[in-house]
Amino acid sequence: MSDLPAGITAHDTQTSRLRMRWYESGSPDGIPVVLLHGNLSTGRFYDQVMIAPDMFRFIAPDMRGFGRTERVAIDATRGLRDWADDTQALLDAIGIDRPVHLAGWSTGGAAIAAFAKDRPVSSLTFIDPVSPYGFGGVKLDGTPCFPDWSGSGGGTGNPEFTSRIASGDRGEDSPFSPRNVIKSSYWSPEFEVDPAWLDVLVDEVLLSETGDDGYPGDFTSSENWPGVAPGTRGILNALSGKYCAWADIVDIDPKPPILWTHGTADIVVADNSAWEMGTLGAAEIVPGWPGADVYPPQQMVTQLRNVFAQYSDNGGRVQTLILEGSGHGCFIDAPEIWAETFMSFLASAEG
Numbered sequence: 001m002s003d004l005p006a007g008i009t010a011h012d013t014q015t016s017r018l019r020m021r022w023y024e025s026g027s028p029d030g031i032p033v034v035l036l037h038g039n040l041s042t043g044r045f046y047d048q049v050m051i052a053p054d055m056f057r058f059i060a061p062d063m064r065g066f067g068r069t070e071r072v073a074i075d076a077t078r079g080l081r082d083w084a085d086d087t088q089a090l091l092d093a094i095g096i097d098r099p100v101h102l103a104g105w106s107t108g109g110a111a112i113a114a115f116a117k118d119r120p121v122s123s124l125t126f127i128d129p130v131s132p133y134g135f136g137g138v139k140l141d142g143t144p145c146f147p148d149w150s151g152s153g154g155g156t157g158n159p160e161f162t163s164r165i166a167s168g169d170r171g172e173d174s175p176f177s178p179r180n181v182i183k184s185s186y187w188s189p190e191f192e193v194d195p196a197w198l199d200v201l202v203d204e205v206l207l208s209e210t211g212d213d214g215y216p217g218d219f220t221s222s223e224n225w226p227g228v229a230p231g232t233r234g235i236l237n238a239l240s241g242k243y244c245a246w247a248d249i250v251d252i253d254p255k256p257p258i259l260w261t262h263g264t265a266d267i268v269v270a271d272n273s274a275w276e277m278g279t280l281g282a283a284e285i286v287p288g289w290p291g292a293d294v295y296p297p298q299q300m301v302t303q304l305r306n307v308f309a310q311y312s313d314n315g316g317r318v319q320t321l322i323l324e325g326s327g328h329g330c331f332i333d334a335p336e337i338w339a340e341t342f343m344s345f346l347a348s349a350e351g
Contacts, residue, residue, distance in 0.1 A: 003200055005047050012068070015089035021068035022061040022090060026052030031122075031350060032096050034087060035060040038106030039235055040165075040215060041186075042067035042204040045105070047197070048335050049342075056346065061090055063111070065214045065235055067204060073213035076153075076230065076237030079244040081118075083111035088119065101346055106130055106269060106328065107239060113246035116256060123349035125259040125342060128269050128328050131300040132249070132307045134241025135269075136276050138298055142247060145295045146224040151277035152240035155228025157216025166210040170202055178205045185275075188265050188326055191333035225290050226277055247307050255316035259345040260308055261338060262301065263326030269304075272297045319345055 004010060008025045023043045026033075033056050035046045043060030044067070052058045062069040063083050075082055091100065099120045104112035109129020116124055133142035136152030145151065160176040172179045179202050183189070186201075193201075212218040217234015221227060230240040238244060267274040272282075278297035281289025289295060312318045321341050326334045331342075 005050075007052075008047065008050050013090060013093050015086070015093040017086050017089040018064065018072045019070040020061050020086065020090050022059055023050065024057065024059055025050040026057045027054045028057060030055055030057035031346075032057050032059060032091075032098070032100040033346060034091070034100050034102050036083065036087065036102065036104040036108030036111050037063060037066070038104075038108050039239070040066070040205050040208055041105075041201075042207065044200060044204045045329070045332070047200075049331055049339060051339075053343070059090075059094075061087065062207075063108070065209045067207050071209055071214075074217070074234055074238055075232070076217060076234055076240070076243055077232050079114060079238055079246075080107065080111040081114045082238070083108070084115035084118065087111070087115060101125070101349065103127060103342070104129060105331070107235065110134075110239070110244050110246055113249050117246070117249060117252055120254075121256045123257045123259070123346065125261070125345065126304075127331055128262050128266050129260075129304065130239055130244065130269060131241075131298065131303045132245070132247035133303055134244035135236075135239040135300075136241070136278075136298060137295075138241045139296060140299050140302065142241065142245070142303070144241060145278070146222070146229075148220075148222050148224060148229040149240050149242040150222040150224040150229045151226050151295065152242065153219050153228065153230030153237040154212070154217030154234050155219030155231075156277060157236055162210050162216060165206060165208055165215070168206050170199075170206070178202055185268055185328060187329040187333035188263065190325070191327065193332075225288055225295060226281065226286050247303075250307060250310045250314050250316075255311065255314070257317040257319070257345070257349045258308065258311060259319045259321070259342065260304065261321040261323065261330055261341065262304070263323045263328065263330040263334070265325050266301075266328045266330075268328040269300050271299045271301045273300055276300075
């Protein structure tokens with residue numbers, strides 16, 4: 001691809017599960033580091049990270065439902081295990097047979113946790129990851145606000161935003177245009193992204209599969225507020241706590257070292273996330289909220305902090321980098337300190 005930065009190459013590989021697009025940098029014989037993107041993004045979001053020293057081989061796939069990877073439905077009932085298994089299938093296809101370092105951004109964080117629960121890994125780097133109890137409809141301890149997990153899943157996606165992705169909208173005439181959602185939610189609003197790279201990222205997001213099998217996914221009606229509950233297909237259902245649950249990572253053995261990086265200005269994965277139904281109900285943006293006793297705004301960062309503390313208490317090594325003023329993509333809007341910390345962590349994990 002002509003717009004790829006120098007040193008990054010694109011590949012298409014048929015695996016045992018699906019055909020995958022993936023990007024590579026560094027030495028072909030280097031230590032493998034796999035970078036999994038988040039919801040509504042692709043491997044190209046890691047362009048600025050993939051300036052790899054020769055000791056590493058960076059691999060950034062387009063995950064199922066996104067980018068240029070084959071269109072295959074997401075089975076939400078597996079949480080993010082489809083993504084984890086697809087990653088292993090890619091590693092098998094390209095001949096990597098040793099434990100890898102894994103980094104996962106947002107949704108990708110749940111995928112690397114699922115991967116590590118089933119397979120040995122060298123290290124895990126969580127970048128503003130989705131809560132260990134999923135996204136939406138859960139109390140602090142991870143129990144659902146209602147038994148059917150209402151307020152999470154495919155029914156919580158914004159229809160106008162989805163329609164604009166499906167129509168290929170590259171404009172900025174609406175707060176729901178993909179360009180404006182990227183600028184307002186993917187990183188700190190104060191961050192000035194290179195306009196040419198922003199154009200690339202908009203085009204990448206517009207490659208997302210929309211509908212029941214992709215974004216947002218299907219849904220069911222609910223007698224509980226706000227009237228929708230998870231379905232069984234698509235990415236937002238895979239992120240519902242009904243299916244996405246990785247707090248039990250504290251029990252894996254042996255425990256790989258963990259790096260957790262998070263921006264204090266993240267509005268997506270946050271205590272009182274601007275995208276979560278409890279927060280929207282408390283702000284009276286979604287009417288009929290039953291109150292904080294029944295449906296509190298989800299405390300996502302606190303949930304993450306608690307689970308990583310338990311991981312440490314159980315004998316694991318956890319390094320934390322909280323970036324003041326950084327947004328949801330802290331590796332994008334704080335690239336220097338993030339990359340320095342990441343590279344140092346990888347080197348320490350290798351011993």
